[in-house]
Amino acid sequence: MAVAVGRPSNEELRNLSLSGHVGFDSLPDQLVNKSTSQGFCFNILCVGETGIGKSTLMDTLFNTKFESDPATHNEPGVRLKARSYELQESNVRLKLTIVDTVGFGDQINKDDSYRPIVEYIDAQFEAYLQEELKIRRSLFSYHDSRVHACLYFIAPTGHSLKSLDLVTMKKLDSKVNIIPIIAKADTIAKNELHKFKSKIMSELVSNGVQIYQFPTDEETVAEINATMSVHLPFAVVGSTEEVKIGNKMAKARQYPWGVVQVENENHCDFVKLREMLIRVNMEDLREQTHTRHYELYRRCKLEEMGFKDTDPDSKPFSLQETYEAKRNEFLGELQKKEEEMRQMFVMRVKEKEAELKEAEKELHEKFDLLKRTHQEEKKKVEDKKKELEEEVSNFQKKKTAAQLLQSQTQQAGAQQTKKDKDKKKLEAGL
Amino acid sequence: MEPMRQSPSPCSSRPSSPRTPPYETLGYVGIDAVLDQLKIKAMKMGFEFNIMVVGQSGLGKSTMVNTLFKSKIWKSTALDLERPIPQTLKLQSVTHIIEEKGVKLKLTVTDTPGFGDQINNDKCWDPILGYINQQYEQYLQEEILITRQRHIPDTRVHCCVYFVPPTGHCLRPLDIEFLQRLSQTVNVVPVIARADSLTIEERESFRRRIQHNLRTLCIEVYPQKCFDEDINDRILNSKIRDRIPFAVVGADREHLVNGRCVLGRKTKWGIIEVENLAHCEFPLLRDLLIRSHLQDLKDITHNVHYENYRVCRLNESHQLPRGPGWVNLAPTLGGPPATPRPSKVCQQAQDDSEDDEEC
Numbered sequence: 126m127a128v129a130v131g132r133p134s135n136e137e138l139r140n141l142s143l144s145g146h147v148g149f150d151s152l153p154d155q156l157v158n159k160s161t162s163q164g165f166c167f168n169i170l171c172v173g174e175t176g177i178g179k180s181t182l183m184d185t186l187f188n189t190k191f192e193s194d195p196a197t198h199n200e201p202g203v204r205l206k207a208r209s210y211e212l213q214e215s216n217v218r219l220k221l222t223i224v225d226t227v228g229f230g231d232q233i234n235k236d237d238s239y240r241p242i243v244e245y246i247d248a249q250f251e252a253y254l255q256e257e258l259k260i261r262r263s264l265f266s267y268h269d270s271r272v273h274a275c276l277y278f279i280a281p282t283g284h285s286l287k288s289l290d291l292v293t294m295k296k297l298d299s300k301v302n303i304i305p306i307i308a309k310a311d312t313i314a315k316n317e318l319h320k321f322k323s324k325i326m327s328e329l330v331s332n333g334v335q336i337y338q339f340p341t342d343e344e345t346v347a348e349i350n351a352t353m354s355v356h357l358p359f360a361v362v363g364s365t366e367e368v369k370i371g372n373k374m375a376k377a378r379q380y381p382w383g384v385v386q387v388e389n390e391n392h393c394d395f396v397k398l399r400e401m402l403i404r405v406n407m408e409d410l411r412e413q414t415h416t417r418h419y420e421l422y423r424r425c426k427l428e429e430m431g432f433k434d435t436d437p438d439s440k441p442f443s444l445q446e447t448y449e450a451k452r453n454e455f456l457g458e459l460q461k462k463e464e465e466m467r468q469m470f471v472m473r474v475k476e477k478e479a480e481l482k483e484a485e486k487e488l489h490e491k492f493d494l495l496k497r498t499h500q501e502e503k504k505k506v507e508d509k510k511k512e513l514e515e516e517v518s519n520f521q522k523k524k525t526a527a528q529l530l531q532s533q534t535q536q537a538g539a540q541q542t543k544k545d546k547d548k549k550k551l552e553a554g555l
Numbered sequence: 556m557e558p559m560r561q562s563p564s565p566c567s568s569r570p571s572s573p574r575t576p577p578y579e580t581l582g583y584v585g586i587d588a589v590l591d592q593l594k595i596k597a598m599k600m601g602f603e604f605n606i607m608v609v610g611q612s613g614l615g616k617s618t619m620v621n622t623l624f625k626s627k628i629w630k631s632t633a634l635d636l637e638r639p640i641p642q643t644l645k646l647q648s649v650t651h652i653i654e655e656k657g658v659k660l661k662l663t664v665t666d667t668p669g670f671g672d673q674i675n676n677d678k679c680w681d682p683i684l685g686y687i688n689q690q691y692e693q694y695l696q697e698e699i700l701i702t703r704q705r706h707i708p709d710t711r712v713h714c715c716v717y718f719v720p721p722t723g724h725c726l727r728p729l730d731i732e733f734l735q736r737l738s739q740t741v742n743v744v745p746v747i748a749r750a751d752s753l754t755i756e757e758r759e760s761f762r763r764r765i766q767h768n769l770r771t772l773c774i775e776v777y778p779q780k781c782f783d784e785d786i787n788d789r790i791l792n793s794k795i796r797d798r799i800p801f802a803v804v805g806a807d808r809e810h811l812v813n814g815r816c817v818l819g820r821k822t823k824w825g826i827i828e829v830e831n832l833a834h835c836e837f838p839l840l841r842d843l844l845i846r847s848h849l850q851d852l853k854d855i856t857h858n859v860h861y862e863n864y865r866v867c868r869l870n871e872s873h874q875l876p877r878g879p880g881w882v883n884l885a886p887t888l889g890g891p892p893a894t895p896r897p898s899k900v901c902q903q904a905q906d907d908s909e910d911d912e913e914c
Contacts, residue, residue, distance in 0.1 A: 141651040145625040148846040150656040152602050153594045155850035162784070165589060188584050217587040260869045265858050345595055404585035408592035416705050427701050452870075 164218040166269040167407060168249075170301065171223065172242060172293065173278025174230035175200075177308045182276075182363035183223050185376060185387060186399055187212060190365060191223065200228025203238050205245045207270075222270060230289060239293040246272050246300045250422040260452075271419060273410045274337070274402060275301040278308040279358060283317050285324050294334045300418055302337035302410050304402065305329070310360030310393050311378060311385040318360055325358055339401060340409050353401050359394035362387055601652075601659035603709045604849060605690075607741075608664065609683060609733070610718025611671040614748035619716075619805035620664050622818060622829060623841055624653065627807075628664050644669040644682045663710065671729050680733045687712050687741050691864040711861060713852045714777070714844060715741045718748035719800060723757050725764040734774045741860055742777040742852050744843070745769075750802035750835050751820065751827050758802045765800055776800075778848065782855055795843060801836040804829055 171179040175196050184190055191210060207224040224245065229238055249271045256267050277294060279286065297303055305325065307313070313321060329336060336357070339350035364387050368377040376387040387395050402410075608616040617629045628649060650663045665686070670679055690711045697707045715737060719730055726734070730745075737743050745765070750758060769776060776799060783789040806820045806829045818829045829837045844852070 141624075141626045141628070141653050143625045143653055143655060147623070147625050147653070147655060148841065149602070149604075149653075149660050149849065150658045151846050152658055152660070152849060153597050155847070156597050157590050157593055159850055159854065160593060161590065165586075186584070212584075212586060214584060214586045217590060219586050219589075260866055262862070265854075343595060343599060399585065404588040405592070407586075407589045408596055412596070420703070424701050 161216060161218075163265070164220055165407075166220045166222075167411070168222040168224065168270060168272050168274075170205075170226075170242070170246070170272045170275040171278065172226045172229060172275060172297075173308060174280060175228065177278045177280060178363050179225060179276075179278060179308075181365060182278075182308070182361060184365045185363040185395065186402070187221065196225075196227045198228075198231045200231055202232065203228045203241045205241055207245075220268070224272065235289050238289060239296045242293070243296055243300065246297070247422065250300075250419055251426070253419065254423055254426060271414055272301050273407075273414045275303045276402075277303055277305045279305055279325065281307055281309050281312050281321075281360075283313055283321050285321075286328050291328070291332055291334070294329070294336075295332060298335040299421065302413055302418070303334075304337050304398075305358035306394075306398060307358050307360040309362065311362045311380075313360065322356075322358060322360070337410070337413070339406060346405055349400070349405060353397050356394055356397055359398045359401075361395045361398055362393040363395070598657055598659075600706065601661060602849075603661045603663075604853070605663040605665070605710060605712050605714075606844070607667070607683075607687075607712045607715045608718065609667045609670055609715060610748060611720060612668060614718040614720060615805045616666060616716075616718055616748075618807055619718075619746075619748075619803065620666075621807045622805045622837065623844065624662065626651075626653065628662075629666070644679055646682060646686050665712065676729055679729075680736055684736060684740060687715075687737075688864065691861055692868070694861065695865055695868060709853075709857075711856055712741050713849075713856045715743045716844075717743055717745045719745055719765065721747055721749050721752050721761070721802075723753055723761050725761075726768045731768070731772060731774075734769070734776070735772060738774050738776055740864070742779075742855055744777050744840070745800040746840060747800050747802040749804065751804045751822075753802065762798075762800060762802065777852065777855075779855070782859065795839075798836065798839060801840045801843075803837045803840050804835040805837070 169183070171183065173179050175198055180191070180195070189210075189212065191208065204227050205224050206227050207222055209220060209222045212219045212221055226242060232238070253267070253269065253271055256262055256264060275297060277290070277297075279290060294303060294305070307318075307321065307325075310318065339346075339354050341347040341350050362378060362385055364376050364378045364385075366376070366378070367374040368379050368384055370377065370384065370386060375389075378385045378387075386392050390396050606620075608620060610616050620628050628651060644667060646665055646667055648663060648665045650661065652659060652661050654660070667683060670683070673679070694707060694709065694711055697703060717730070717734065717737075719726065734743060734745065747753070747758065747761060747765075753761060768774075775781070778792040778795055780792075780796070783792055804820060804827055806818050806827070808818070808821070809816050810819050810821050810826050812819065812826055812828060817826075817831070820827045820829075828834050832838055
């Protein structure tokens with residue numbers, strides 16, 4: 126029941142010529158500005174033996190001292206350590222995640238060394254897939270943790286690849302963009318280096334290992350990519366210490382027999398690695414990861430779960446079932462949680478009730494106690510009052526008695542004085 | 556009123572400061588070269604833009620599109636008297652590839668002749684909604700394939716320009732119905748068509764009334780307030796929101812004015828210059844749609860409207876009966892299922908206290 130849309134008969138896209146300036150040439154700028162405000166994500170996986178110089182190389186590449194302690198050689202198995210950093214350069218914010226393989230190549234039995242690495246990469250793809258399959262998703266603000274580039278550190282033996290290297294690379298080549306590099310290249314002499322490189326490349330080709338191909342389809346970068354790919358694998362030297370060379374400080378390694386300058390193209394390929402990895406192909410690495418490796422993972426995963434696209438006649442909306450299952454699961458969980466919460470609530474209410482009852486009882490008791498004490502006090506006061514009244518009445522009696530006495534004595538006195546007066550009169554009248 | 560920024564640099568802002576202090580790189584690494592890489596990739600792949608114009612006949616939709624893209628998108632404008640007014644709404648789509656300074660744009664314009672032209676216009680928005688949802692459906696079907704294409708062709712409607720007739724009073728019931736339904740599915744930019752029949756004061760009061768109507772009915776037209784990412788966006792977009800709906804005039808003929816050749820409409824009382832801000836607001840519309848917010852329109856369509864459609868679709872499709880032919884899950888013509896209010900997927904600026912004052 127699609128809506129019929131009329132289209133003019135010559136439906137082929139025609140190129141139309143504009144008669145004036147419209148203004149959409151600002152589109153790339155608009156796009157870039159949007160991306161800049163969101164920031165970029167880049168995740169590098171460094172695979173190599175302990176002590177081969179992975180952390181130092183990362184420090185040198187990004188011109189920063191990422192803090193990390195060197196790993197020991199006693200790890201029982203390979204484990205991956207991921208660390209995230211935020212770098213900012215002019216107005217570009219980069220969320221860089223560096224994943225290290227700790228303990229790679231240290232065990233006596235190295236059969237399963239590649240497994241944790243593959244599992245980690247798959248786990249990142251899985252997380253992205255889960256987010257993509259969600260009903261309510263927020264893909265554009267999702268922190269992309271998929272590995273964009275894998276730097277495989279080859280030990281500078283000067284002979285050929287180790288079998289561990291071949292096995293690991295073979296397992297990783299369909300999952301991640303592999304860029305092989307020869308580490309600690311200052312231990313190889315120049316003539317040996319050339320032979321070593323060609324031996325490595327031929328071994329990779331003969332074993333069918335697909336390493337990352339620098340893109341050569343875009344004219345602006347085709348040339349530089351083509352010239353650089355000739356130098357694969359890059360022989361790098363990493364150093365964060367600076368040595369005075371001529372009249373300026375440069376990153377270098379100082380030996381009694383000379384100084385190896387990191388940024389000197391005659392000494393090592395560090396500059397080429399930096400160009401390729403960061404300045405020219407970072408976006409392409411991300412795109413390849415998303416459109417090739419991730420799609421492959423997704424396809425395999427979905428087919429594994431039993432879905433397929435069939436021909437247009439009866440296309441089952443196959444992800445339907447996952448959604449439904451997930452939905453039911455979600456609803457079930459929701460109900461369970463609700464029950465739990467209800468239980469907890471009921472329990473809490475009971476507890477609170479008990480507490481309150483206790484408190485009530487206590488209050489009652491207190492009240493009774495207070496009442497009793499009050500009664501007692503009242504009685505005491507009344508007793509005292511009575512006593513006082515008695516005293517008062519006694520006092521009154523005494524007072525009246527005393528007054529009476531006084532008046533009597535006064536009268537008596539008065540009579541006496543009268544008698545005296547009379548007597549005196551009488552005496553005087555004699 | 557000062558015009559919008561004419562520069563091609565778009566609306567997005569400076570990046571907000573990260574929560575963890577970034578490591579200072581001691582020396583140039585070259586991370587910012589990724590911007591150039593992005594540009595090269597984008598230019599190689601080309602851009603796509605799909606715009607839909609809706610309005611009654613005779614409001615100047617086709618002329619407006621021709622003026623916007625400075626080319627004859629439509630072979631003939633609707634002044635074709637031989638062609639009868641269609642009895643039902645039939646959408647017409649045309650696609651062109653235009654190129655400017657190395658940037659290729661695949662432009663698809665969808666016209667809706669017959670909208671609002673019948674006596675009984677009830678449910679005339681249904682075919683339009685159906686078309687929009689059909690594009691979402693197509694994209695969704697491509698996206699859920701097991702083996703999917705590297706670049707899914709994007710036919711979703713990024714912007715719908717709605718032409719409001721210049722009555723001078725306020726929004727009519729048809730306008731209100733349409734805007735209410737469509738602003739939840741697609742980015743709608745309302746414009747006052749044929750604004751040369753209104754004086755400047757009449758335009759202002761008409762505009763205020765329309766804005767008032769939109770506010771009271773809680774219709775969110777583009778640029779939506781809830782998707783402003785941060786303070787710079789908000790400032791820029793508030794200026795735009797203040798002038799929506801733009802009063803526009805379309806013209807595809809050139810005339811000589813003061814020795815310059817300008818696009819305009821010639822009348823007995825003067826020449827209305829389309830690109831003159833004192834005459835009409837066409838430059839503002841063009842800047843909004845093309846020069847500064849095109850990418851933003853596409854992003855909001857992809858991140859918000861399409862996601863909303865997908866959520867509804869995936870939630871309700873379990874209600875459909877199973878069986879062969881179960882699928883072509885084309886949306887019913889009754890419009891999409893009740894879409895929830897677009898979820899605010901963009902981060903909001905810290906000081907968005909006024910976000911809740913409307914609706």
